[in-house]
Amino acid sequence: MAATSPTPAPALTAERILEATEEVLRRHGPAKATVVDVARALGVSHGSVYRHFRTKAALREAVTKRWLDRTSELLSGIAAGAGDPEARLRDWLRALFDAKRRKAGADPELFATYMVLADESGPAVSGHIADLIGQLTGIIRDGAGTGVFTVPDPAAAARSVFHATGRFHDPGYAREWERPEAEADFGALVELLLRGLSSR
Incomplete structure (x- = not known):
């Protein structure tokens, strides 16, 4: 019976390195x-x-960007969606709060x-x-275009909403996110911001 050859190791990609770095x-x-720890986890030399990340700092920057991009990608679907801009803005802010709170609670050490x-x-981070502010700007611009929001400068309004929340x-x-009153405080702030954007 012919011997089977060993399965070749998967190719070393930037994505595999980032996954190992996170672990x-x-x-x-x-x-x-x-x-060296990352290389050992992958079974390769440092x-x-x-060859993929020229310095330790570059690797740490890339793994941080990957972590942040997960939130951006989650929110981009809401921002780019169709429908009522007020509902989209409310959903976007809710999704951002939930995503950050989930990350903090599910894996506090990694957070x-x-x-x-x-x-x-x-x-x-910048x-x-x-x-994120660009996504908010798109939602608010849609609202201004349909008369749902009355803001002269959607980009300035988006920055204000982002920093206010x-x-x-x-x-x-x-x-503070797990305090009993956090949910009510969040809801009250969102409603206040929506009233401000739509006030005439």
């Missing part, structure tokens, strides 16, 4: 996790990891790790915020 960060935390990485990763999506407030 290493969860296990060791940001202070102790190294590129030089192989460096704490990403808070550290986000502080290091200026471009990733890009994420710009993307920061308590419900900025990771610095994560401890």
Whole structure:
């Protein structure tokens, strides 16, 4: 009987490296996790990891961007959808709050790790915020175009809405998200903002 050849290892891709990095960060935390740890988890040399990410900082920036992009992608479907802009804005803000609260509650160690990485990763965080404000701008612009919202500058209104709701999506407030009154506070703020956008 002919011997079967061993199954070749899957190709080393940037995505595989980022998945392994996330697991290493969860296990060791940001202070102790190294590129050597990531390479060991993948069964490759650390030089192989460096061929995809030239520095440890670049790898940490990329894994942070990947984490943030998950939220952006979730929200983009709501932002790009059709239908009543007021309902879309309400749904978008709800989805953002729920996504951030879920991340903080489901895996608190990894969430704490990403808070550290986000502080290091200026471009990733700035890009994420710009993307989210861009999504909000699109929703508010649609509302202004149909007369649902009465705002002269949708981009300025979007920035105001984003910053006004920061308590419900900025990771610095994560401890407050589980307070009994957080849900009522969130709902009241959203309704206040919607009234402000549509006031004549």
